[in-house]
Each structure stands twice: as C-alpha cells, then as structure tokens.
Amino acid sequence: MEGSKFLDRLLLRIVRDIADYQFGRGTGEKLFPDECVVEVSKRTGRPRYIKLGEEILATIRYPDNMIALSLRGAERLREALGDKAPRIVLRESGVERVLRGMNPLAADIQYCSDGIRPGEEVLVESSDGRLIAIGKAITSSRIIRELKTGAVIKIRKVKKR
Numbered sequence: 001m002e003g004s005k006f007l008d009r010l011l012l013r014i015v016r017d018i019a020d021y022q023f024g025r026g027t028g029e030k031l032f033p034d035e036c037v038v039e040v041s042k043r044t045g046r047p048r049y050i051k052l053g054e055e056i057l058a059t060i061r062y063p064d065n066m067i068a069l070s071l072r073g074a075e076r077l078r079e080a081l082g083d084k085a086p087r088i089v090l091r092e093s094g095v096e097r098v099l100r101g102m103n104p105l106a107a108d109i110q111y112c113s114d115g116i117r118p119g120e121e122v123l124v125e126s127s128d129g130r131l132i133a134i135g136k137a138i139t140s141s142r143i144i145r146e147l148k149t150g151a152v153i154k155i156r157k158v159k160k161r
Contacts, residue, residue, distance in 0.1 A: 011038035015050050015060065015067070022067055022121070023077065023086070030080035031073070032057065067121065071159050074123050074134045086137075087123040088112045088144070088153060095126045098133050103155050106147035116141035122153055133158045 015038055016028025032050055041048040050058045057073035078085045094108025116137050124133040135153040144152045
C-alpha cells in the first residue's frame with residue numbers, strides 16, 4: 001500500500017511539473033491540490049486525467065504531454081493566476097459567436113494576454129470577466145493583436161449559460 005501512495009504522489013508531482021512548465025512556476029500546486037488524483041491510461045500507463053473529487057480538472061493530451069483544461073480547471077487556473085492567466089477578452093459580438101459554437105475572430109478580441117504562443121491553452125472571457133470558453137491559440141498574442149480578420153482561437157469547450 002505504501003508503494004501505491006508513493007506512486008500517487010509521484011504522478012501528482014509530474015502533472016504539477018507540467019503545469020509549472022505550461023502556465024508558469026508555482027502554478028501546478030495551486031491548480032492541483034494534494035487532494036487531486038491522477039488517473040493513468042490503461043493503454044499507455046501514462047498520466048491521463050487529473051481529478052478533484054469526481055470532477056476532471058484536466059487531461060494530459062498526447063503526443064505533446066501538455067495539459068488540456070476542463071472548464072472547472074480553467075476556472076481554477078484563473079483563480080490561481082488572476083490576470084496573469086493566458087486569456088482573451090471578447091467584445092459582446094464575439095461572446096455571441098462563441099456561444100453559437102463558432103471560433104472568435106480577430107475583430108472580436110477586446111484584450112489579449114502577453115506571451116500567448118500558438119497551441120497554448122487560452123481562457124476565453126466576456127468583458128465582465130465571466131469565463132465563457134476554453135480554447136487553443138492558433139497564433140501568438142502579438143499576431144492576434146495585429147490581425148484584423150480571421151479566427152485566432154480554436155474553441156474546445158463552451159460553458160453553458
């Protein structure tokens with residue numbers, strides 16, 4: 001049984017290290033508290049899901065071994081990092097577009113965090129600070145600010161109203 005606890009702690013340390021790399025030093029411990037459980041893929045034997053109670057906070061995506069957040073995980077990331085979280089803020093037209101299942105366009109962006117890289121997890125918020133979706137950046141924050149047209153975030157999950 002002691003070996004099992006050691007393995008559980010090791011798996012949690014691994015996913016925290018990934019979070020620190022992906023979102024910034026110290027984020028892993030804030031995002032994934034000691035009560036989190038890391039489920040291992042039966043097929044690969046690698047960490048797959050990070051759960052807090054019955055809720056999935058994140059999935060380790062393959063083949064790049066980076067974290068894909070659930071909506072609850074995105075909320076925890078925003079709480080942990082505040083305004084330093086990788087996020088975009090949409091104008092009302094963009095919020096409506098995302099809620100209809102579409103990707104936001106460059107013209108919909110009201111604010112974009114510095115340092116967003118292509119492929120990075122991004123929190124998508126309304127102008128009043130509500131999390132409305134989580135997505136993957138198509139391009140960098142610098143390019144997002146320069147673009148006038150075109151999709152800039154590929155939406156993965158939309159929060160129900």
